[in-house]
Amino acid sequence: MRTLKDNVLCSGVGIHSGEPVNMIIRPFDKPGIFFRRVDLDDKNLIPATYDNVSDTKMRNTTIGNLKGAHVKTIEHLMAALFVAGVDSALVDVDGAEVPIMNGSASLFYRRIMEAGITKGAGHKKIVVKKTVVATAREMLRALPFLERLKGFILGLFYRRRGLDGYVKLSPTKDKALNIKATLVYTEPIIGKQSFVYSFDNTKWSAENFIRNIASARTFGKYAEWGYLKAHGMARGADEKNVIVLDYGGEKTLNRIYWPDEFVRHKIIDAIGDMFTSGGFIVADLESYKGSHALNNAVLKKLFSNPDNYDIIDA
Ligand SMILES: [Zn+2]
Incomplete structure (x- = not known):
């Protein structure tokens, strides 16, 4: 398992909502990428897995859990985490969408690499x-x-x-x-x-x-x-x-x-x-x-x- 050595901060707007959103990618202690809606009180943890993909109509990938919490536009961040070799992280967002940043994966990737990645067995x-x-x-x-x-x-x-x-x-x-x-x-x-x-x-x-x-x-x-x-x-x-x-x-x-x-x-x-x-x-x-x-x-x-x-x- 490989996770981050330090938190990664990204603030911006959601490409669809236009609303400001703050995101913190945190080291985590179990395998998998998990999103957490910190603006919701509970039932807010969403594993970023294909069976939790709840919507793809808006030209993005949205994940959600059965309790109704969801996070939109996870795909560019997911690509950056994957290529960086991170298979364990907790991604806190205070809104319903990952910030779009520069529209690509480059800023996410750079910041993940700056934070550093723990040693360990890589992706399964x-x-x-x-x-x-x-x-x-x-x-x-x-x-x-x-x-x-x-x-x-x-x-x-x-x-x-x-x-x-x-x-x-x-x-x-x-x-x-x-x-x-x-x-x-x-x-x-x-x-x-x-x-x-x-x-x-x-x-x-x-x-x-x-x-x-x-x-x-x-x-x-x-x-x-x-x-x-x-x-x-x-x-x-x-x-x-x-x-x-x-x-x-x-x-x-x-x-x-x-x-x-x-x-x-x-x-x-x-x-x-x-x-x-x-x-x-x-x-x-x-x-x-x-x-x-x-x-x-x-x-x-x-x-x-x-x-x-x-x-x-x-
Ligand atoms: Zn895209």
Whole structure:
């Protein structure tokens, strides 16, 4: 088990709520990443595991417990903890959302490394033995009729992005999580982009992460901002924490770090979501038009049958 040597403080706003939030990542004495809502009196501890993911509709990953406590947008912090090798921490937040900071995983990662990490056995390995796939088509079919109808009418997701998206986990010869992410958007500045990243729990793969992936931010369209805000989303978004696209999606309104920053961010999301497995997934992961919902669905499929995986403690 490896935890932090010292507390890590992060203050900012929630990207969706826009509300100020203070977060303290604390050393912990048992394995797992736990979130604690310190603004609630009790029943406020939430293990950050795939079976506690309560919502993925708001373009983020929200975890919650049966008592109704929840924390939104955990994925970038989860990715930073995972790559840093931390498998035990208690994350106190005084609101319903992790602060968005600079929109990526880089600040979290840097502060975790500054605090230092205890020595010990690292992540337990979850070795994928059989291929599992989650598809957008089957997720749509599983929705209640009214939800499906709403999806079509709003055209928010299904119409524009098609139903051919999937996330697939398959056995690998390497001792690594090999992620290939592909995005396909009609917005010309994004178009079709792919990016590959391998995490093998070495210093090299952590350095690769910080150099090529950790700073990538998500994106939004300026034209949609009003709609999102009216529906309780993106109220904390600004030109520093989100890539802002113009109306036609032909250019960005702020500076981007790489032309394919969009798909690099998808790698952060995939790493963070895979860490809700509670360990280091050893597999080839293919994410084609992936989403937090598909990442969660593929983990549920993986763990639905013990023949699909082996767990190896470090
Ligand atoms: Zn993200």
